Amino acid sequence: MYDPTVARLTYRALLGRRRALILGILPALLIVISVLVRALSGTDDQTASDLLGGFGLATMVPIIGVIAGTGAIGPEIDDGSVVYLLAKPVKRPTIILTKLFVAIAVTMAFSALPMMISGLILNGNGQQVAVAYTVAALVASIAYAAMFLLLGTVSRHAVIFGLVYALVWEALFGSLVSGARTLSVQQWALAVAKKVTDSDLVTSDVSLTTGTVLLVVVTVATTWYAGQKLRALTLAGEE
Amino acid sequence: MTTLNIDHVSRWFGNVVAVNDVTMTIGPGVTGLLGPNGAGKSTLIGMMGGFLAPSTGSVTLDGRPVWRNEQIYRHIGIVPEREGMYDFLTGREFVVANAELHGLGAKEAQRALATVEMEYAQDRKISTYSKGMRQRVKMASALVHEPSLLLLDEPFNGMDPRQRMQLMELLRRMGDEGRTVLFSSHILEEVEQLAWHIEVIVAGRHAASGDFRKIRRLMTDRPHRYLVRSSDDRALAAALIADPSTSGIEVDHTEGALRVQAVDFGRFTTLLPRVAKDHGIRLLTVSPSDESLESVFSYLVAA
Numbered sequence: 001m002y003d004p005t006v007a008r009l010t011y012r013a014l015l016g017r018r019r020a021l022i023l024g025i026l027p028a029l030l031i032v033i034s035v036l037v038r039a040l041s042g043t044d045d046q047t048a049s050d051l052l053g054g055f056g057l058a059t060m061v062p063i064i065g066v067i068a069g070t071g072a073i074g075p076e077i078d079d080g081s082v083v084y085l086l087a088k089p090v091k092r093p094t095i096i097l098t099k100l101f102v103a104i105a106v107t108m109a110f111s112a113l114p115m116m117i118s119g120l121i122l123n124g125n126g127q128q129v130a131v132a133y134t135v136a137a138l139v140a141s142i143a144y145a146a147m148f149l150l151l152g153t154v155s156r157h158a159v160i161f162g163l164v165y166a167l168v169w170e171a172l173f174g175s176l177v178s179g180a181r182t183l184s185v186q187q188w189a190l191a192v193a194k195k196v197t198d199s200d201l202v203t204s205d206v207s208l209t210t211g212t213v214l215l216v217v218v219t220v221a222t223t224w225y226a227g228q229k230l231r232a233l234t235l236a237g238e239e
Numbered sequence: 240m241t242t243l244n245i246d247h248v249s250r251w252f253g254n255v256v257a258v259n260d261v262t263m264t265i266g267p268g269v270t271g272l273l274g275p276n277g278a279g280k281s282t283l284i285g286m287m288g289g290f291l292a293p294s295t296g297s298v299t300l301d302g303r304p305v306w307r308n309e310q311i312y313r314h315i316g317i318v319p320e321r322e323g324m325y326d327f328l329t330g331r332e333f334v335v336a337n338a339e340l341h342g343l344g345a346k347e348a349q350r351a352l353a354t355v356e357m358e359y360a361q362d363r364k365i366s367t368y369s370k371g372m373r374q375r376v377k378m379a380s381a382l383v384h385e386p387s388l389l390l391l392d393e394p395f396n397g398m399d400p401r402q403r404m405q406l407m408e409l410l411r412r413m414g415d416e417g418r419t420v421l422f423s424s425h426i427l428e429e430v431e432q433l434a435w436h437i438e439v440i441v442a443g444r445h446a447a448s449g450d451f452r453k454i455r456r457l458m459t460d461r462p463h464r465y466l467v468r469s470s471d472d473r474a475l476a477a478a479l480i481a482d483p484s485t486s487g488i489e490v491d492h493t494e495g496a497l498r499v500q501a502v503d504f505g506r507f508t509t510l511l512p513r514v515a516k517d518h519g520i521r522l523l524t525v526s527p528s529d530e531s532l533e534s535v536f537s538y539l540v541a542a
């Protein structure tokens with residue numbers, strides 16, 4: 001189920017200098033904005049919730065998910081180096097699961113941690129807002145990592161498709177069309193976050209049950225499908 | 240003893256047929272897969288290595304299917320043509336990772352690095368390696384579990400002559416040890432120097448199979464065409480056509496030259512200078528006009 005060598009290679013590829021820098025930009029931005037907001041307007045629970053939800057969960061988490069999820073396998077398929085993993089007596093689902101664990105861990109580290117820090121800066125975890133959004137980031141990390149890992153396995157343009165999903169579907173389309181919001185990782189994660197805080201600061205369009213079920217279904221289904229795709233991955237020659 | 244069986248294998252991509260009904264058996268020793276660029280060699284090697292499903296037919300290693308069978312890689316070592324190989328690792332880290340994926344460790348990795356003589360640069364990042372060094376580290380990664388079948392896709396591309404000699408020596412040794420070694424190449428001389436057995440692929444078809452002497456003879460016996468310019472083209476033409484090694488001559492006015500077709504390559508090459516000398520004719524140009532590999536191959540297909 002888990003191969004330490006595959007994990008090591010994936011971590012090193014993901015946390016290479018340039019990619020780590022890209023991963024760090026948005027979290028750093030969130031923390032800087034939090035410091036500025038706190039300094040200029042003091043503590044306000046609603047402002048904290050708006051910033052963590054509007055920028056943190058709606059923009060930062062999916063983008064980190066895109067970079068970590070697609071980056072965990074896409075570049076290897078692109079440059080052909082994945083052949084060194086595939087030409088081994090290692091089960092393909094094990095390769096996918098290991099890469100999923102790494103992508104989840106990296107997404108969580110770069111999204112949940114800054115979320116918590118920002119929450120503490122903004123209102124000192126008043127009404128559990130910081131913890132609620134941190135939990136939301138944690139659960140969203142799992143689903144995003146799984147979805148974008150699949151995308152990285154099936155498409156050469158995974159990053160572009162991933163960003164389109166993250167920015168257009170989650171952020172823009174979701175705010176215009178109510179149906180789209182039901183099919184949004186962000187809303188599912190918010191349903192979980194709402195359970196954590198007992199205030200009305202966090203709202204979700206879906207119930208906790210629906211959100212949880214959809215999170216699990218999407219994570220399991222995309223991971224299973226990625227494993228199948230990798231089993232039948234065709235490495236075209238250069239001819 | 241490991242035998243790779245390719246049984247009526249075809250592979251198409253959309254409307255393009257890349258490999259067309261190929262049947263061959265690759266046994267122990269060194270086999271060269273020869274063919275011009277774009278002939279379908281990489282597609283065929285892809286199917287042999289389990290990275291591509293045959294559209295029809297089957298590829299088996301000692302009776303076991305290669306496609307969708309991860310356990311088969313305990314017996315196969317693969318040296319891909321593509322360059323992508325975790326450039327951020329050092330050579331040693333790369334080979335150790337490959338060993339670990341086989342359930343082996345640093346000891347086996349070190350032995351493989353020694354086999355390809357890369358110990359001196361093993362702690363440098365792969366991104367700093369030359370093409371030949373990369374090729375050798377790829378070799379080490381493929382040898383780390385001592386496979387009985389070794390597949391190499393254009394292994395000599397971009398290597399300098401010394402590196403080429405070293406790799407040939409290594410592959411020859413692996414063949415002598417009884418391993419089944421298959422490498423692809425579009426360069427006849429490479430294949431001739433190394434392979435005991437040759438399989439020729441042209442335009443996706445299996446064009447010839449056998450030991451290299453037989454194929455070489457097929458290649459040298461084919462009609463050769465030459466463009467010849469001399470101080471007296473017509474006198475030279477008359478003298479050449481009298482000999483049975485010449486099957487046809489055309490006087491090309493626009494080029495101001497003779498187009499000569501010879502059937503007996505060996506005899507013609509000694510005949511031409513002698514005839515010219517005997518008749519006091521000076522040879523100004525003698526150039527083969529169809530020596531491209533493609534024409535050699537297309538002759539083989541027709542033969």
